[in-house]
Amino acid sequence: MTDFSIVAVFFVGLLGGVHCLGMCGSVVGIFTAQIPKESARWPFHLAYNSGRVASYMLAGALVGAAGQAGLLLRDVVPVQHLLFALSSLMLIALGLYLAGIWNVVRRIEQAGGVLWRHIQPLTRGLLPVTTPTRALLLGALCGWLPCGLVYSVLVTALASGHAQSGALIMLAFGLGTLPNLLAIGMFWERSRRWAQSKRVRMIAGFLVAGFGGYGLIKTGYTFYLHGWTGSCHVAA
Numbered sequence: 001m002t003d004f005s006i007v008a009v010f011f012v013g014l015l016g017g018v019h020c021l022g023m024c025g026s027v028v029g030i031f032t033a034q035i036p037k038e039s040a041r042w043p044f045h046l047a048y049n050s051g052r053v054a055s056y057m058l059a060g061a062l063v064g065a066a067g068q069a070g071l072l073l074r075d076v077v078p079v080q081h082l083l084f085a086l087s088s089l090m091l092i093a094l095g096l097y098l099a100g101i102w103n104v105v106r107r108i109e110q111a112g113g114v115l116w117r118h119i120q121p122l123t124r125g126l127l128p129v130t131t132p133t134r135a136l137l138l139g140a141l142c143g144w145l146p147c148g149l150v151y152s153v154l155v156t157a158l159a160s161g162h163a164q165s166g167a168l169i170m171l172a173f174g175l176g177t178l179p180n181l182l183a184i185g186m187f188w189e190r191s192r193r194w195a196q197s198k199r200v201r202m203i204a205g206f207l208v209a210g211f212g213g214y215g216l217i218k219t220g221y222t223f224y225l226h227g228w229t230g231s232c233h234v235a236a
Contacts, residue, residue, distance in 0.1 A: 005160070006172045008211045009153050012091065013176025015204045016149040019098055020180050024052075027123075027142055028185045031135065034128035045185035047132040048139035052181070053174030055143025056150065057167040060157040064166020067158040081223045083159030088215035090152040095209025097148065099202045105148035112146035119144050149177075 028048070035044050067083065096102035119141055126138045153173045157166035 005156055005169060008215065009156060009169055009173040010176040012094075012149070012153060012208055012211055013173040014179065015207050016094075016098070016177065017180030017183075018201045018204050019094075019147070019149050020177055020184065024142060024145065024181060024184070027138075027145075028181065031127065031129040031138060032185055034130070036130060041185065042182075043132045044129060044135040045182055047136040048129075048142075048185070049174075049178055049181050051136040051139025051141075052143040053139075053171065053178070055140050056170040056174045059143070059150075059154060060166035060168070060170030061163040062166070063154050063158040064160050064169075065163040067161045067166065068163070080159050080161060081219055083155060084219040085216060087152065087155035087159060088212045088219060090148075090155055091212025091215065092209045093212075094148055094152050095205045095207070095212060097205070098208060099205025100198070101205070108151060109146040109148050112151060116144060116146050 028045075031044070031048070032041065035041055067080075090105075093102060094105050097105035123138060123141050126134045126141070129135050129138060150173075153170065157169045160166050160169055
């Protein structure tokens with residue numbers, strides 16, 4: 001399941017660009033407007049996204065380590081199979097959310113806002129973003145924004161059962177989001193109009209849901225072949 005997980009989360013990040021605009025677009029738009037006019041934009045946006053991806057990797061390592069503890073029960077309960085199934089179900093829900101069909105992911109994001117309420121005040125001290133270092137720190141903080149897209153992939157990192165694998169999964173996801181977030185920063189108005197297109201959101205949503213559906217079928221088939229003690233590891 002290694003290859004599928006890594007490739008899938010990369011494309012989930014890539015296709016989730018229409019969601020990134022809503023979650024991160026306003027922050028990126030604000031600090032883009034504050035970049036000194038005499039400075040090139042790309043170092044600021046590269047620094048911001050580097051900080052964001054670093055936070056994703058840290059979160060992936062933490063949940064991967066937690067998953068490793070949970071796998072101690074795998075001889076009693078099919079923990080890893082259940083976690084991969086949950087991850088796939090969340091991708092399906094996310095895809096339907098992106099397509100504008102089902103808003104359950106929004107409620108999950110609201111629940112995740114508890115941590116963000118403690119982190120958000122720290123971002124104000126980094127504004128205006130006048131240096132790439134400030135952009136890096138801002139990105140590291142904004143990596144903890146409540147986001148259903150991130151939460152869906154974190155369940156996959158949790159199921160990996162290893163801190164290193166969890167960090168690798170979130171790195172692949174972060175790299176997938178990179179083109180969209182860079183485009184948002186460099187071409188704010190144009191990318192905003194593109195992401196708001198109903199057709200674009202529908203296509204992206206159904207593709208993400210398709211990854212979830214495939215993952216669910218693959219997990220079920222693996223469980224059918226190997227049972228509770230079968231191997232379904234995501235190795236680095």
